[in-house]
C-alpha cells in the first residue's frame with residue numbers, strides 16, 4: 001500500500017492483512033555528501049517502490065525517515081525507536097527499515113525491527129532498462145528475506 | 153512578557169485564523185466541482201490500447217512470464233509503467249492472466265511454492281489460483297485472476313486491458 005488516501009482507505013478496512021511497515025531511512029546532506037544523499041534516495045526510492053508493487057497487499061510503504069548525515073546515527077536512535085513503537089501501536093507487527101547508509105549497521109542490535117541495508121547503485125547516466133534490471137536483481141535478494149520474516 | 157512585543161496581535165491572529173478556515177471552506181466547495189469537471193477526461197484517457205507482448209511461437213502450455221511497458225500519464229507525471237502477464241497456449245486458444253492477486257493486490261507467481269505445483273501462488277497471504285486463474289476455495293482471494301484482452305496479428309500476441317473473469 002502506498003501512502004495515499006486511497007490506499008489508506010483499503011488499509012483501514014483490511015488492517016488484519018496489512019501487517020508490515022516498510023520504513024526507508026534517508027540520510028540528508030546539504031554540504032559535502034549532498035550528491036551521495038541524492039543517489040541513495042534515488043536508489044532506495046526505486047527499490048521500495050518495486051517492493052510495494054510486489055507486496056501491495058501486505059506491506060505499507062511509509063514516508064522516509066530523514067536525518068542529517070552529519071549527525072552520528074546513535075543520535076537518531078531514540079527517534080527511530082519512537083517511530084517503531086508508534087507503528088507497533090498502530091498494529092504493524094513487522095517493521096522493516098531499509099537504507100543504503102551503512103552507519104545503521106553499527107546500531108542494528110539496538111533497533112527493534114529488521115534492518116535491511118542495501119549498498120546503493122548510482123543511477124546516474126543509466127538507461128531505464130538497465131535501472132530496472134538492477135532493481136529486479138536486488139529484489140531477488142529481498143524476496144526471501146521478507147518471506148523469512150513472515151514465517152518467523 | 154508584554155503583549156506589545158508580540159508580532160501578531162490578537163486581532164491579527166483572529167483574522168488569520170478566520171481566513172484560514174474560510175479558505176478551507178472554499179476549497180471544500182471547489183473540489184467536488186473540479187472532480188466533476190475532470191472525470192470524463194480521465195475516462196477518455198483510459199481508452200484501451202493494445203501492446204505487442206509476445207510471439208505466438210514462444211508460447212507453451214505452461215504459463216510463462218512476459219513483461220511489457222508503456223507510457224502512462226497520471227495527474228502529474230508521465231511515467232513508464234511495466235506490466236506483467238502470464239501467458240500460455242491451450243490448443244489454438246491463448247490465455248493471458250494478470251499477476252495481480254485479486255485479494256489485496258500482491259504479485260502472484262506460477263509454480264512458485266513446492267507444496268502447490270502448477271498453481272499461481274501469492275506470497276502475501278498464501279492465495280492460490282488454478283492455471284486458468286480460478287481462485288482456490290479456502291484461500292483469501294474471492295475472484296479469479298483478471299484476464300487480458302488478447303489479439304493475435306501476424307504471429308504476435310497483443311494485450312489490452314486486464315478484465316475480471318466474472
Ligand code: FES
Nearest residue numbers: 057253255274279
Ligand atoms: S494479496 Fe494475495 S492472498 Fe492476500
